[in-house]
Amino acid sequence: xxxxxxxxxxxxxxxxxxxxxxxxxxxxxxxxxxxxxxxxxxxxxxxxxxxxxxxxxxxxxxxxxxxxxxxxxxxxxxxxxxxxxxxxxxxxxxxxxxxxxxxxxxxxxxxxxxxxxxxxxxxxxxxxxxxxxxxxxxxxxxxxxxxxxxxxxxxxxxxxxxxxxxxxxxxxxxxxxxxxxxxxxxxxxxxxxxxxxxxxxxxxxxxxxxxxxxxxxxxxxxxxxxxxxxxxxxxxxxxxxxxxxxxxxxxxxxxxxxxxxxxxxxxxxxxxxxxxxxxxxxxxxxxxxxxxxxxxxxxxxxxxxxxxxxxxxxxxxxx
Amino acid sequence: xxxxxxxxxxxxxxxxxxxxxxxxxxxxxxxxxxxxxxxxxxxxxxxxxxxxxxxxxxxxxxxxxxxxxxxxxxxxxxxxxxxxxxxxxxxxxxxxxxxxxxxxxxxxxxxxxxxxxxxxxxxxxxxxxxxxxxxxxxxxxxxxxxxxxxxxxxxxxxxxxxxxxxxxxxxxxxxxxxxxxxxxxxxxxxxxxxxxxxxxxxxxxxxxxxxxxxxxxxxxxxxxxxxxxxxxxxxxxxxxxxxxxxxxxxx
Amino acid sequence: xxxxxxxxxxxxxxxxxxxxxxxxxxxxxxxxxxxxxxxxxxxxxxxxxxxxxxxxxxxxxxxxxxxxxxxxxxxxxxxxxxxxxxxxxxxxxxxxxxxxxxxxxxxxxxxxxxxxxxxxxxxxxxxxxxxxxxxxxxxxxxxxxxxxxxxxxxxxxxxxxxxxxxxxxxxxxxxxxxxxxxxxxxxxxxxxxxxxxxxxxxxxxxxxxxxxxxxxxxxxxxxxxxxxxxxxxxxxxxxxxxxxxxxxxxxxxxxxxxxxxxxxxxxxxxxxxxxxxxxxxxxxxxxxxxxxxxxxxxxxxxxxx
Numbered sequence: 001x002x003x004x005x006x007x008x009x010x011x012x013x014x015x016x017x018x019x020x021x022x023x024x025x026x027x028x029x030x031x032x033x034x035x036x037x038x039x040x041x042x043x044x045x046x047x048x049x050x051x052x053x054x055x056x057x058x059x060x061x062x063x064x065x066x067x068x069x070x071x072x073x074x075x076x077x078x079x080x081x082x083x084x085x086x087x088x089x090x091x092x093x094x095x096x097x098x099x100x101x102x103x104x105x106x107x108x109x110x111x112x113x114x115x116x117x118x119x120x121x122x123x124x125x126x127x128x129x130x131x132x133x134x135x136x137x138x139x140x141x142x143x144x145x146x147x148x149x150x151x152x153x154x155x156x157x158x159x160x161x162x163x164x165x166x167x168x169x170x171x172x173x174x175x176x177x178x179x180x181x182x183x184x185x186x187x188x189x190x191x192x193x194x195x196x197x198x199x200x201x202x203x204x205x206x207x208x209x210x211x212x213x214x215x216x217x218x219x220x221x222x223x224x225x226x227x228x229x230x231x232x233x234x235x236x237x238x239x240x241x242x243x244x245x246x247x248x249x250x251x252x253x254x255x256x257x258x259x260x261x262x263x264x265x266x267x268x269x270x271x272x273x274x275x276x277x278x279x280x281x282x283x284x285x286x287x288x289x290x291x292x293x294x295x296x297x298x299x300x301x302x303x304x305x306x307x308x309x310x311x312x313x314x315x316x317x318x319x
Numbered sequence: 320x321x322x323x324x325x326x327x328x329x330x331x332x333x334x335x336x337x338x339x340x341x342x343x344x345x346x347x348x349x350x351x352x353x354x355x356x357x358x359x360x361x362x363x364x365x366x367x368x369x370x371x372x373x374x375x376x377x378x379x380x381x382x383x384x385x386x387x388x389x390x391x392x393x394x395x396x397x398x399x400x401x402x403x404x405x406x407x408x409x410x411x412x413x414x415x416x417x418x419x420x421x422x423x424x425x426x427x428x429x430x431x432x433x434x435x436x437x438x439x440x441x442x443x444x445x446x447x448x449x450x451x452x453x454x455x456x457x458x459x460x461x462x463x464x465x466x467x468x469x470x471x472x473x474x475x476x477x478x479x480x481x482x483x484x485x486x487x488x489x490x491x492x493x494x495x496x497x498x499x500x501x502x503x504x505x506x507x508x509x510x511x512x513x514x515x516x517x518x519x520x521x522x523x524x525x526x527x528x529x530x531x532x533x534x535x536x537x538x539x540x541x542x543x544x545x546x547x548x549x550x551x552x553x554x555x556x557x558x559x560x561x562x563x564x565x566x567x568x569x570x
Numbered sequence: 571x572x573x574x575x576x577x578x579x580x581x582x583x584x585x586x587x588x589x590x591x592x593x594x595x596x597x598x599x600x601x602x603x604x605x606x607x608x609x610x611x612x613x614x615x616x617x618x619x620x621x622x623x624x625x626x627x628x629x630x631x632x633x634x635x636x637x638x639x640x641x642x643x644x645x646x647x648x649x650x651x652x653x654x655x656x657x658x659x660x661x662x663x664x665x666x667x668x669x670x671x672x673x674x675x676x677x678x679x680x681x682x683x684x685x686x687x688x689x690x691x692x693x694x695x696x697x698x699x700x701x702x703x704x705x706x707x708x709x710x711x712x713x714x715x716x717x718x719x720x721x722x723x724x725x726x727x728x729x730x731x732x733x734x735x736x737x738x739x740x741x742x743x744x745x746x747x748x749x750x751x752x753x754x755x756x757x758x759x760x761x762x763x764x765x766x767x768x769x770x771x772x773x774x775x776x777x778x779x780x781x782x783x784x785x786x787x788x789x790x791x792x793x794x795x796x797x798x799x800x801x802x803x804x805x806x807x808x809x810x811x812x813x814x815x816x817x818x819x820x821x822x823x824x825x826x827x828x829x830x831x832x833x834x835x836x837x838x839x840x841x842x843x844x845x846x847x848x849x850x851x852x853x854x855x856x857x858x859x860x861x862x863x864x865x866x867x868x869x870x871x872x873x874x875x
Contacts, residue, residue: 052662110859113866117605117661118805121797122862128794129855136848180433188429191436195409195420202407205369207395207424207482216430246794247787250607250669257666287681293673300667301655 003182003265007175010268014164026163027235028279032272033170034231037177039255039267041224046253047262048185049217050197054249055107055123058130059222061244062103063096063229065134068239070095071151072140089155089169093230100226101219103130108218112211115200127246134241145240153234170231174268177224181264184220193217225252254296321382321485321516322346323399328367328377337363338374339540347485347516350508352527354520355537356560361520362404364537365488368518369401370394381486396425400484402475404491404520408463415459417474418446421481446481453477453507469500476507486516493523505530528552536560575703577827578820583712585819586719590774592796592803592811593726594767600743600806602760604656605664608648608671609771610793616641616772617779617788618679621688630693634776641772642765649764654757676786685786690779715777722770723812729766730808739763743806798854802861804871813869818854825853 010033017025038060045051070092073085086092111122135143153160160166184190195203196210203210233239242248251274258273259266274292281288324344330337337360345351353361366372368379370391378387386394409417422442423429437443450459453473458466466474472492479487489508493501505526508517512532521527527534528548535545536557544554551557595609620637624630648671656664696711730736738759742749749756775789782788799818803810830846837845861869 046662052665054665110862113862114801117599117603118801118866118868120605120661120665122801122858124794125798125801125855125858128791129852132851133848136844136851138844183433183435186435187433188423188431188436188439190432191412191416191420192423192429194411198409198411199407202403202409203424204391205371205395205401205403205407206421206478207392207400208429209392213429246790247672250665250672253666254669257662261662287677289673290677290681293670293677296670296673297652297667300663300670 002263003178006265006268007178010171010174014167018164025279026167028275030163030167030170030235031232032268032275033167033174034228034235035252035255035275036268036271037170037174037231038225038228039252039259039271040174040177040181040264041221041228041267042252043256043262043264043267044181044185044193044224045218045221046256047264047266048190048197049193049214051112051214051218052120052253053111053123053218053221054120054246054253055111055125055127056221056225056252057244057246057248058107058127059100059104059225060229060232060248060252061130061134061241063100063226063231064233064239064243065137065140065229066096066099066226067092067230068146068148068233069140071148071233072146072239075148075150087151087154089153089160089230089234092234093227096230097223097227100229101223103226104219104222105215108215108222112214112218124246124249127244127249131241131244131246134244140239143241145238145242148233148237148239151234151237166235170235173227173231178264178268185264189213189216254292258296258299320347321398323368323379323381323486323516323518325368325379326377328364328374328379330363330367330372330374337540338367341377341537341540341542343368343518343535343542343545345486345516345518347514348512349532350512350517350519350530351533351535352519352521352531353535353537354522354524354527358539359537360540361537362490363540365401365490365518365520369399369488392424395482395484398482398485399488400479400482400486401488402479402490402492404494406468406471406475408466408471408474408478410462410464412463413459414455414461414463414466414474415443415446415450417463418449418477418481419443421478422446422449425482449477449480450474452480454503469496469504472496472504473507476504476511480511484515486518487511488518488520490520491522492519493521493526501526572703572706573827575706576708577823579702579708579712579716581820581823582719582816583715583819584823585816586716586722587774587778588792588796588799588819589719589812589815590722590770590777591792592799592815593722593808594770595796596800596803596806596808596811597726597730597739597763598767599800601739601763602653602657602742604653605661605668606653607665607668607793608675609767609796610789610791611672611675612641612645612648612768612771613775613778613789613792614675614679614787615644616775617690617782617784618683618688619772620776620779621690621784622683624690625688630691630696633690634773637776637779638769638773641775642769644772645765645768646761648768649761653764654760657760672790676790679786687783687785689784690776692780711780718773718777722773726808735759735762795854798858801858801868804868807868807870810868810870818857821857822850822854825850829853 013029014026017023042053042056045053069080070085071087073080074087107126111119114122140146153166155169160169192208192213196214200210229243232243255270255274256267259268259270278288281291322344326342328338328341341364355361363372367374370389378385380386381397381399386397409420412420419442422445426442447459450456453476455470455473455477458470476492493504496504501523508519509530511517519531531548534548534551536543536551538560544551544557591609591613595606598604598606616637619640620633623636624633652667656667692711696714698710699707700710702708730739738749738754799811799814802818803814829850830843833842833846
């Protein structure tokens, strides 16, 4: 129900911001959709799988670098490891999703050998490794990054250079994954995943290889986060390591918690809350994240079930 | 006819030897009780039989096949299931869902992503049958956290039965139960033993001596006696051990 | 050979800096079971206060004292106001609450000191060099850091192995529930340990500051590096923190020195320097990968089985 309301509100939001003469806010709406998708995929891992990943910006960044690099070489006319570049999102986005899955298999495969606080530290460490690797890529401007402003936004035959069109493309992707992920958490797989979160020792005693189920969830989540990263670089048309900064991982986690852990739609609500706050607060101070910090403290200490928990009076906290 | 056995099992944590050259066997058709004072190493022995702990040396065999190297989930698949001393159910799931989850564990893989978990009619039916076996027929749709302590123990056993085990390892299933509840559960355990091998770790001597076909006594990691309830009752070493315990309890 | 000796000393210097951060982090984790992302912020507090005091007084010793004390006080306040509310929360809550502190302190530092990087200059005496090896002059300041690191190891060793507080710390790390039974004032113990960890992090911030541009978030990378140290060395283990820090300090420094040259043997010069630099920047994480594969609980951590 809440999911339908959130999606419907997002669907009409571009028309609304245009009606009140704030058309520039459409790009903010697009960012809500993109980061909402990434946060939702993180919720699969944290909220349903009980794996506190503090490294998802690595996947978001990997998606951005996959799509960004292909776009860069297309503009440049050069090749990437012998492959010509392309600006076609129907190629760059799936490529990002595949690469994100591979990276997720590597990082998840290693980090899931540990649990608890080790897992948190290890995911954060790998995030930093990926971040430094992007910093070392001089061909894409090193730590300064590189602009891709000459690129268009082609999604199949559709030209989505216009911001409103691009919003709806991203919205369609988000809506599709809302459906897919909601099916997933109610499926046999989702039930096993929740079991691994609640009592991994008992799951093993029942005969489950918990490592495999967790890893598959981690890979799915990494792949979706990576896709979101590709969508983000197509939106911003600027590629830089900041997509993969560790604080981005923290912020994705903040979105999930702000919206409500283990609810999927909470990720979108959390993303919206954060971007709307930024929009208003940045006029008052450059240091608006100070208030994100204060708000986050308040939520953790006083409203651990997040905003949707406040509204609906339910939601779960037992990770 | 199946038999789980172990030979020469040894396990130590640092200088502390918790299992010392242990040999045991349990066959289908019998309830084999493992008793001993606190700290005798009963739970550690069970953990090595179930695959949670690797022994330092020695072997565990199922029907003659060495399964020492198999992990806990792998042993479930070959027919060795266990329940826990401390209730270990999924409190946020319904009672039936707990059993369904246990069924999922052995009914092929669960990499099914899109159909609702509850849509598998055969699994649901089997879950209800298992609940009926342990006497929880009407509790299926209740949230597992609403069960009484005794009902939780019954659910534990239903979950252990889901894998249709040949060998059932029960770690103090009656702990904390009222006497009449405990005796009903003991009857259930007895009835299960008709086609399953049951190894029962239990404190309550009344239940042990009425429900077990064979009893083994563990003390400081090694076996001091094994035999029928009558033999154990008259074993001088066992008497000494339990008399000493009683004396200590009185002091 | 000169290069090797020089880089090895540099590696020890980085290692001992990491040690001062990770030792506190691992003690805090071991005894209180809390993951503290704000530990890097305490490093930052040390560096910033030292920069401010140093600019005003021109006296490095005063700046060092002030930076260390400020971090200790910040740690005390943090423990008192927030951390003690988190002891019984899950790790996710601890991550979020301490991440909030990271955001708040990174922004607060910008509001107070502005966005222009500050700097701390090394003390006057330390500008000199000494000859540590035939015809190899080496900066005194870097040697002083190594000496301070050794002093920190000795201090922690004496604290943990020889004192009553240390006995409680060891007992608390393995059997947390027993502390109360011993009649230990657990709250006070936690506060003291947290403040010691904070002071060490602040001290590390001051001594490392001359090599850094002191700006918002300067401690974050050190925080993550010390997480790598802890994953490699094992949580709650002081020994693990010592060996892990030194090993990673050396690996990182050696890799940055030698890998680009090594790659020149099979790649052209420009590719070799790019690839070499990338691999070098990832070298310590590769060490972590090996440890995760071989011994997921860390080299000196309590084993899983």
